[in-house]
Amino acid sequence: GEDVEQSLFLSVREGDSSVINCTYTDSSSTYLYWYKQEPGAGLQLLTYIFSNMDMKQDQRLTVLLNKKDKHLSLRIADTQTGDSAIYFCAEIARVDSSYKLIFGSGTRLLVRP
């Protein structure tokens, strides 16, 4: 079945780069996503990548996709304290006759001053 896995925790120093990794299982996923959740808030769509791409850059964010290994990563350049949050990886998976967004368990990013 479909499954998305992420490491639970990452701690970096302010100004360094952060790399959050994710593996997924549905090779037919057409889109893969990164969401950010700050304490007490909903999920904010950060970026997504179409499966025929291997990289997407958006300001400080770089998404890398390795379809062969079913590996997705999010790199945050010049990480700031405001980047501290939980980051969720998600894939679109076809389940029975419908498409669903399947989320990982989230990676808590802590940015130390």
Add this chain to the structure above:
Amino acid sequence: DAGVIQSPRHEVTEMGQEVTLRCKPISGHDYLFWYRQTMMRGLELLIYFNNNVPIDDSGMPEDRFSAKMPNASFSTLKIQPSEPRDSAVYFCASSLQTGIEQYFGPGTRLTVT
């Protein structure tokens, strides 16, 4: 654009009571999703609608849960009777196409005592 609006933001109720959560999707969005987030199970899709019609309710945990979308700008998720294990954060999300660019509301934190 106001984004997805959910009410109430917090709900505390006693076991056995009926709970109704409300959602207003982003205007013009065709799809509406209800999710539940808990520490143990992460983010789970409960049900989603397309053009006000329920498409997939396989994630609804029990018959105590029901969801309606009487028009394009309003949906409810009802739990009757509520139980302590229903305590969670319930998110509503909407999108123009299935799963692509889902936008989440701020969530309703439900506590059942």
